[in-house]
Structures are given as structure tokens and as C-alpha cells.
Amino acid sequence: QTVVTQEPSLSVSPGGTVTLTCGLSSGSVSTNYHPTWCQQTPGQTPHTLIYNTNTRSSGVPDRFSGSIVGNRAALTITGAQAEDESDYYCVLYMRPGIWVFGGGTRLTVL
């Protein structure tokens, strides 16, 4: 069974840049997996930041960007702000109707 892997935790200084990544237990992530990134602040409903590798959802600040870096999908936050402290989930397309979430990355801004 394919496992989607993410860093369990990362930290960034206010105003700094951080890159979260999303990989596969076997193989490389490409645009064919249509990587999607969701943000969830503790106690809140998740919402989608980036979909189809690099498309920002409506209203998402442009400090969030998506890409493929090497064999992994990446979410980069440039100029991190305190309100970016959240859990971030990657989700990948596997086959028609089936997507798989990664375990999530807890981002601390300090």
C-alpha cells in the first residue's frame, strides 16, 4: 500500500521561509499526482491552500506556493507569519475517485 510521507514537524522564524515536502513510500511524486495542500488550525475545519501542484485557492495569500522539487511535492511559505502556525496536509491522486492524505506536518512559527 502506498504511503504518503510528510515531515512530522517543522519550525520557521517569523518572516522566514520554510518548505514542507510530500513524498511517496515508493516512487516519485509528479504533477500526475495533482498534489494538493490543506491547512488546519487546531480546532478548526481544514481548508485547501494549493491544488493541482501549484494553483492557489481563492483568497490564499501569495506567500504560499506549490511546486515539485526533485521527487517530492513542496509547499513553500515565504515570509511566514504567526497565523501560519498550523497543521499542513498533503493529498495525492492515486486513481479515479481515490486520493490519499499524508500524515501531516505541524508547523511552528517561533
Place this chain on the structure above:
Amino acid sequence: EEQLVESGGGLVQPGGSLRLSCAGSGFAFSNFNMRWVRQAPGGGLDYVANISPDGRDKHYVDSLKGRFTISRDNAKNSLYLQMNNLRVEDTAVYYCVRASSDWNPLHSWGQGAQVTVSS
């Protein structure tokens, strides 16, 4: 304004059944794939099931096949999840989610319904 509102959650004993509903409004419900995503206490997000716009195609994560059934009634703008033979590990918040037509699998989310399986 687009809205997804789940209902039907609650406390059920192991082996019991529960049916979640999700009412959609503010968008053309019958045009989109709909999904259920769940989150166990203190855990991450898990994809549960998907249904095509016309309801003909249904997909489930392998671990839930046979126990959960996704369905929809486009005339009522409603999505459902029938959960049978529930286990303690099915305890989670269940989110109703709309996909979009441009490869956004999780375009909009409901507020979630709490399902607790406990004796």
C-alpha cells in the same frame, strides 16, 4: 454562499450503525464529485469515499469497503454515508467535502459531524 452542513453524528455502540447526511447549498450540487473525509481524535485526515456527480461511480478506501456506503440524492442536494458494523477506531469527525472540476479534490468543506463508537 456555498455551504455544506453535516448531520446525523452521535454515540453508537460497537457493531452498530449510523447514517450521516450532508446538505449542500449555494452551488450546483449535481455537477460535482462529493467525498467524505474523517479525522480521528488527535489524528490526521483520512480519505473515506467518493461518489461521482450522477451517483453511479463510488470509490472507497480499501480498509472500509463492505462496511461503509456512500450515496447521494441530487434532487435533495444531499450526500450520505451509511456506516455499518462500526468499530471503536471509526470514532472521528466526518467531513463532507466537495470537489471541483479543475483537480481540486477538496474545494469546500463542511463543519464536520462527530461520530463516537463506544460501549
